[in-house]
Amino acid sequence: MIINEIFVIGLMSGTSLDGIDLVYVKFDKKNYKNFTIIHSQTIAYSKQWKQVLQHAIHKSEQELKDLDVAYGRFLGATINNFISNYKIDVISFIASHGHTVLHQPKKGITLQIGAGKEIAKITNAKVVCDFRTQDVKLGGQGAPLVPVGDELLFSDYDYCLNLGGFSNISFKLGAQRIAFDICPVNIVLNHYVSKLGFQFDDKGAIAAKGALNYQLLDKLNELEFYQKEPPKSLGLEWVQKHVFPLIDALENDIPSILRTFTEHIAIQISKIINSDSVLITGGGAFHAFLINRIECITKIKISLPSQEFIDFKEALIFAFLGLLKIDNQVNCLSSVTGASKDHSCGVIFYP
Incomplete structure (x- = not known):
């Protein structure tokens, strides 16, 4: 094996609960931009795991500790299956984002379950996790943590926009990389379309048939979060407190909710981007109606990357964040998160 080649398994579980995204990627340590995604796979959650993760926010401290261990063991078994299925025999380390259950940074609280100690034990590999x-x-x-990857791997783009459970963006402002959460996306859209028996609104077809509720749209756009300056980030708690009650009070027709919230997303994103040099990834990139509304409002023509890139960019970048941590290099920017300094985040566990 060439010493400059590093082989990493990266995994990501987003707030929209689509499943666990796994990548096996090769990095060239002489030039990080020379990377290759060798294998990639999304493992859908079972109905039971989806329910557990959806309601984890309500668990007690001890129940969360137990869930952290149980989910870590589940991730370890999932990674072992991935390794076996693709006959992977060289692994430098594993980088795991875990699954975010609590995120209230103003209170000093953030929790990503998926115990690294358990993953290392089960996979017999070095593990980097607990990045936040x-x-x-x-x-x-x-949060967001992905912008370091945007800065070092995708600097050819003016904007890197992720449309996942939440939309977040990163871009260069002067000499600094700026990034922040824009608004909820799939965490809201999937919540309401599930009431119709669907996991997601395929291409936004249901949203496209709904009617705009202008009163709801105005109320959504007036939410205090949108007036704040970066750094800023969102979590499920905020959605449950501010977004769901507002929607439920003003609209009960699901297609109209989807139509109105899609418009809300497009409006918030259009306030930020003003160039067609934008890399869009995340599940929301497949929401053709949302992409169309962004194009209409911004008057920008959007070109999407390959499906593999859309699906696995975040897992790829967490693999990269792990590489930077292993090498004790900065992987978290104070200009992005508002921390007191740039630093190398993550915890390393050994088998």
Whole structure:
């Protein structure tokens, strides 16, 4: 094996609960931009795991500790299956984002379950995880973390926009990389379309048939979060407190909710981007109606990357964040999170 080649398994579980995204990627340590995604796979959650993760926010402290261990063992078994299925025999380390259950950085709280100790034990590999806690302790938002990857791997684009459970964006402002959460996306859209028996609104077809509720749209756009300056980030708690009650009070027709919230997303994103040099990834990139509304409002023509890139960019970047941590290099930017300093985040566990 060439010493400059590093082989990493990266995994990501997003707030929209689509499943676990796994990548097996090769990095060239002489030039990080020379990376290759060798294998990639999304493992859908069972109905039971989906329910557990959806309601984890309501569990007691001890129940969360137990869930952290149980979910870590589940991730370890899932990774072993991935390794076996693709006959992977060289692994430098595993980088796991875990699954975010709690995120209230102002209170000094963030929790991503998926115990690294358990993953290391089950896979017999070195594991990097818990990427957010240190940043919150340093006064930061603990999010978003992907912008370091945007800066070092995808600097050819003016904007890197992720449309996942939440939309977040990163871009260069002067000499600094700026990034922040824009608004909820799939965490809201999937919540309501599930009431019709669907996991997601395929291409936004249901939203496209709904009617705009202008009163709801105005109320959504007036939410206090949108007036705040970055750094700023969102969590499920905020959605449950501010978004769901507002929607439920003003609209009960599901297609109209989807239509109105899609418009809300497009409006919020259009306030940020003003160039067609934008890399869009995340499940929301497949929401053709949302992409169309962004194009209409911004008057920008959007070109989407390959499906593999859309699906697995975040898992790829967490693999990269792990590489930076292993090498004790900065992988978390204070200009992005608001922490007191740039730092190397993550915790390393050994088998």
